Each structure stands twice: as C-alpha cells, then as structure tokens.
Amino acid sequence: MEGLPKFSDLPLNKGDPHHSAWGLYGKDDQLGFLNRLTDEVVLEAAKEIQTGARISLNWPLDAQKDIPFFGRQVFHQHMYNKPPGLSMTTSGRSTLKAAASVRDGLRHFAYQKEAKFYNGVTMDDIHAEGSVVNGIGAWSEKGIVGRGVLLDFHSWRLENNIPYEPFKTGSIPLQQLKAVAEAQGVEFKFGDILIIRSGYMAAFNELKKDELAALAKVMPPTFSGVEQSEEMLEWIWNNFSAVAGDQPSFECWPTQKDFMLHEVLLSGWGCPIGELFDLEALAEHCKKVGRWSFFVTSEVCNVPGGVASPPNILAMF
Known part of the structure; x- marks a missing residue:
C-alpha cells in the first residue's frame, strides 16, 4: 500500500512499545487496521461474490456447554413465560467474551510491560467514568468487511504427513503457512482478512466429554497456534486488515517468546483477532469449488466500551 511505513520503521515514535504504529491514523483513532478496508478495497472484494453461496463461520454460543476453556463464562439462556407467547433472555458475558467464536477488540489486551492499549490508552483511561475509548462498538459502524482468504493448514498438513497437536503448546511456522497458500494457489491482496x-x-469435535473436562483443567491452558516471530509480524503488517483462526488463542499459547502477538496486533496496530471460528463447512466448500478466497462480512455487536464480541460473520462466494 502506498504510504505504508516499512515494518523496519516500527515503532513509529521513539519511546513507544516495540513494533507499535501509534498515531499512524491519528492520535484518537479507534479503527486501527480496519482503516485498510477502504471503500475501494471493499468494492474490489465484492467481486468475490459469484455464486451467492453463503457460509456461517460462527461457532454456536453454547458450543462448549459447561466445559469452557480459558475460564470463560458459559452461555446462559433463560426461558420464561410471557403470555400469550414465550420470551427468552441471555445473560453473563456470553455476548462479549464467551466460550464460542469471538472477535477480540482493542480493550482486550495491552502491552504487558508498558500496560498500555492501542494508541497509548491506559487502564485509567478505560476505567474513567463514561469512557468508551477503544471500545469494540467503534468497529460496528462499518463492520469488518472485505476479501477473506482461508489457509487450510489442517488439510495441507494431513496431505503432507506433518504432525500437529492442537491442545499442546506449539507453533505453526510462517514457512508452512506460505506453503499452504502456494498449494492452494492463493495470491494475497493488501487488506485481505486472513483466516487459518x-x-x-x-x-x-472428536473428543469425549471427559477428555474435554480434563483438558479444561490444565492451567495455564496450552494450545498450538501461529508462531511468535518477527517474520510473522512482518507478513501480517504487509498484507492483512484482520486475522482469525479456529484456535482459542490464534497464536501459540503460552507464548514461546518474550512477547505475544496479541500485544502487537491489538495494542500496537489495532488489528482485530478472531478466535474459535468454525471453519469446517468453509473448508469443505473451498475444497469443493477449488477457491479459497471469498467475500466476508462481520458485524460486531454495537457495545460502546465493549471488550470483545461474537463475530456475526458470513463468507460469501
């Protein structure tokens, strides 16, 4: 993209946290990488709609029932009589950061050492009376809409006999993700929404309830995800407007480095992170039609000051 600072120029301001790009879109910006989704980028992405096929990537809110990972609250649904019909309410944090598909917002994760969020926002700023700064509601105005690209690492690694243990700390190397893209014939466009x-x-889906219960008790929880590396960060910086995956943490957890991708992506750049997306039907359809790019529309909940939201996401072909 013309005018985009080089990755090697980060941080943009002396004294700011590592790799941060604070002020790139203005000191009060709350959209971050979503500024990359210009009208022109979205219009071009709309060309991906060719057949009208639509696929939801939302894992049901009650998917993990009473065995959530990361100590997240389960989804609660309350039914009560209200003649002549039946009404329903939901409760808990399930509408914000539940044990289901979620889109992390800019209040979710700070630079750990500096204790600062995107564009230098502090915890005091967030907890100030009436403050909605960096709230996910700011993303709801135009949504997260653009060209999505699925990298089906799971199918690729099975075809190539590469071992992978999702419930153990481990990394998916950037080199392998690039190999997946090459095998699928994917060519990235600036502003793409990356989905792994x-x-x-x-x-x-293959585990029994007792196996899930045992894994949920592992503290800290361990998951495999994309590697923490300078190369991974540079790849994301140069190409994408948002990232997501079917894992609980997107990146390897706990981190294997002295930093976490969450710090840089959310707090440094304002890059949305999606977790626990249900990609099974999407992967099947992509393989069937031989195309791994599509139009994406994701409308997060309009919660002023919200930390996270269900993604409410559809892929369209």
Missing part, C-alpha cells in the same frame, strides 16, 4: 484453519475445531 489449524485443525483445532476438527480435533475438538
């Missing part, structure tokens, strides 16, 4: 099928959801 690691195989976590496929593995989760």
Whole structure:
C-alpha cells in the first residue's frame, strides 16, 4: 500500500512499545487496521461474490456447554413465560467474551510491560467514568468487511504427513503457512482478512466429554497456534486488515517468546483477532469449488466500551 511505513520503521515514535504504529491514523483513532478496508478495497472484494453461496463461520454460543476453556463464562439462556407467547433472555458475558467464536477488540489486551492499549490508552483511561475509548462498538459502524482468504493448514498438513497437536503448546511456522497458500494457489491482496484453519475445531469435535473436562483443567491452558516471530509480524503488517483462526488463542499459547502477538496486533496496530471460528463447512466448500478466497462480512455487536464480541460473520462466494 502506498504510504505504508516499512515494518523496519516500527515503532513509529521513539519511546513507544516495540513494533507499535501509534498515531499512524491519528492520535484518537479507534479503527486501527480496519482503516485498510477502504471503500475501494471493499468494492474490489465484492467481486468475490459469484455464486451467492453463503457460509456461517460462527461457532454456536453454547458450543462448549459447561466445559469452557480459558475460564470463560458459559452461555446462559433463560426461558420464561410471557403470555400469550414465550420470551427468552441471555445473560453473563456470553455476548462479549464467551466460550464460542469471538472477535477480540482493542480493550482486550495491552502491552504487558508498558500496560498500555492501542494508541497509548491506559487502564485509567478505560476505567474513567463514561469512557468508551477503544471500545469494540467503534468497529460496528462499518463492520469488518472485505476479501477473506482461508489457509487450510489442517488439510495441507494431513496431505503432507506433518504432525500437529492442537491442545499442546506449539507453533505453526510462517514457512508452512506460505506453503499452504502456494498449494492452494492463493495470491494475497493488501487488506485481505486472513483466516487459518489449524485443525483445532476438527480435533475438538472428536473428543469425549471427559477428555474435554480434563483438558479444561490444565492451567495455564496450552494450545498450538501461529508462531511468535518477527517474520510473522512482518507478513501480517504487509498484507492483512484482520486475522482469525479456529484456535482459542490464534497464536501459540503460552507464548514461546518474550512477547505475544496479541500485544502487537491489538495494542500496537489495532488489528482485530478472531478466535474459535468454525471453519469446517468453509473448508469443505473451498475444497469443493477449488477457491479459497471469498467475500466476508462481520458485524460486531454495537457495545460502546465493549471488550470483545461474537463475530456475526458470513463468507460469501
């Protein structure tokens, strides 16, 4: 993209946290990487709609029932009589950061050492009376809409006999993700929405309840995800407007480095992170039609000051 600072120029301001790009879109910006989704980029992405096929990537809100990972609250649905019909309410944090598909917002994760969020926002700023700064509601105005690309790592690694254990700390190397893109014939466009099928959801669906309960008790929890590396960060910086996967943490967890991708992506760049996306039907359709790019529309909940939201996401072909 013309005018985009080089990755090697980060951080943009002396004294700011590592790799940060604070001020790139203005000191009060709350959209971050979503500024990359210009009208022109979205219009071009709309060309991906050719057949009208639509696929949801939303894992049901009650998918993990009473065995959530990361200590997240389960989804609660309350039914009560209200003649002449039946009404329903939901409760808990399930509408924001539940044990289901989620889109992390800019209040979710700070630079750990500096204790600062995107564009230098502090915890005091967030907890100030009436403050909605960096709230996910700011993303709801135009949504997260553009060209999505699925990298089906799970299918690729099975075809190439590459071992992968989603419930153990481990990394998906950038080199392998690039190999997946090459095998699929994918060519990235600036502003693409990156979606990675690691195989976590496929593995989760095969486990019995007692196995899930045992894994949920592992503290800290351990998951495989994309590697923490300078190369991974540079790849994301140069190409994408948002990232997501079917894993609980997107990146390897716990981190194997002295930093976490969450710090840089959310707090440094304002790059949305999607987790626990259900990519099984999407992967099947992509393989069937031989195309791994599509139009994406994701409308997060309009919660002023919200930390996270269900993605409410559809892929259209």
